[in-house]
Amino acid sequence: MTWDQRYATNDYVFGTSPSGFLTAHAGLIPRGARTLCVADGEGRNSVWLAQQGCDVTAFDVSPNSIAKAGKLASDAGVAPTFTQSTIEDWDWDAAPYDLVVGVFIQFAPPELRTRIFAGLRRALAPGGRLMVHGYTPKQVDYGTGGPGNPDFMYTETLLRDAFSDLTILRLDSYEKDLDEGAGHSGRSALIDLIADAPA
Numbered sequence: 001m002t003w004d005q006r007y008a009t010n011d012y013v014f015g016t017s018p019s020g021f022l023t024a025h026a027g028l029i030p031r032g033a034r035t036l037c038v039a040d041g042e043g044r045n046s047v048w049l050a051q052q053g054c055d056v057t058a059f060d061v062s063p064n065s066i067a068k069a070g071k072l073a074s075d076a077g078v079a080p081t082f083t084q085s086t087i088e089d090w091d092w093d094a095a096p097y098d099l100v101v102g103v104f105i106q107f108a109p110p111e112l113r114t115r116i117f118a119g120l121r122r123a124l125a126p127g128g129r130l131m132v133h134g135y136t137p138k139q140v141d142y143g144t145g146g147p148g149n150p151d152f153m154y155t156e157t158l159l160r161d162a163f164s165d166l167t168i169l170r171l172d173s174y175e176k177d178l179d180e181g182a183g184h185s186g187r188s189a190l191i192d193l194i195a196d197a198p199a
Contacts, residue, residue, distance in 0.1 A: 002062075003065065004061075004062040007042060007062045007068060012042050013041070013042065014042065014044060014104075015180050016072055018047075018049075019044070019103045019104075019133060019180065020180070021131070022049070022101070022103070023048075025131070025192075025194060026052065028194055029099065032055065033055070033097075033098035033129075034054075034055045034097050034099070035049050035055060035057070035101065036056075036057050036058070036095075036101065037057070037080075037103075038090075038105055039061070039087050039102070040058035040060050040065075040082075041062075041065050042068040042069050042072065043058065043065070043069025043072045043080070044180075045058075045103055046069065046080045047072050049080075049099075049101070050073065050078035050079070054099065056081065057095075057097075058082050059082070059083040059084065059085040059090055061084065061085065061087070063084055066083075070082055087105070087112075087116055088112065092118075092119035096123070096124065096125030096126070096128065097123050097128055099128065099131065100124055100128065101132075102120060102130075102131070102133070103133045104134055104135070104145070104146060105132075105134070106134050106135060106152045106154070108152065110151055113152070120132070121165075121197075127196065127197060127198070129196050130163065130166060130194070131193070131194050132192070132194075133190070133193075135154065135188065135190060136153050136154060136189045136191050137150035137153040138189035139188060139189040139190075141189075142186065142187050142189060144187060155191070156171055156173055159191070163193065168193070170192055170193065171191075171195075172191065173189070173190070174190055174192075175190065176190055
């Protein structure tokens with residue numbers, strides 16, 4: 001099933017509320033930040049960030065998800081910029097962002113993931129903040145969301161090495177019950193990275 005087919009439903013696959021990772025760290029979101037939301041799906045995170053005063057650009061591969069994100073934004077009275085793009089084709093150098101957000105962007109094998117991580121880094125303005133939230137390999141045992149391949153998951157060592165030039169504010173692996181739509185529901189093995197680029 002393609003992502004566009006997955007999103008071809010009236011329901012929001014991952015719900016309409018923002019990721020708990022973002023709300024838990026709302027105090028670390030720079031005020032008025034020029035923000036990039038990577039592979040943002042149906043817009044739950046970009047819309048919430050816009051409500052917090054961020055100037056948000058978001059992209060996703062699926063036309064259906066972009067349409068649903070636009071409706072969610074309209075209902076919320078905010079106007080993020082939504083663009084249809086694959087994660088491989090996104091122009092990471094188009095603009096420097098104060099905040100780059102990647103929530104559950106793990107449907108990429110290691111070689112592509114390396115390029116995505118390099119893109120996330122290139123998109124950061126000097127002093128910009130990176131916020132990444134995903135699954136650890138233990139998530140495969142839970143089966144409550146994400147890809148079924150442990151090679152697609154993140155570890156603390158992987159993230160620390162990938163963003164070695166950033167100042168890490170938070171890097172933590174933990175387990176938690178998620179209730180974020182049908183796509184992320186139940187006990188989950190999670191990992192968070194919050195880090196700042198050099199000024």
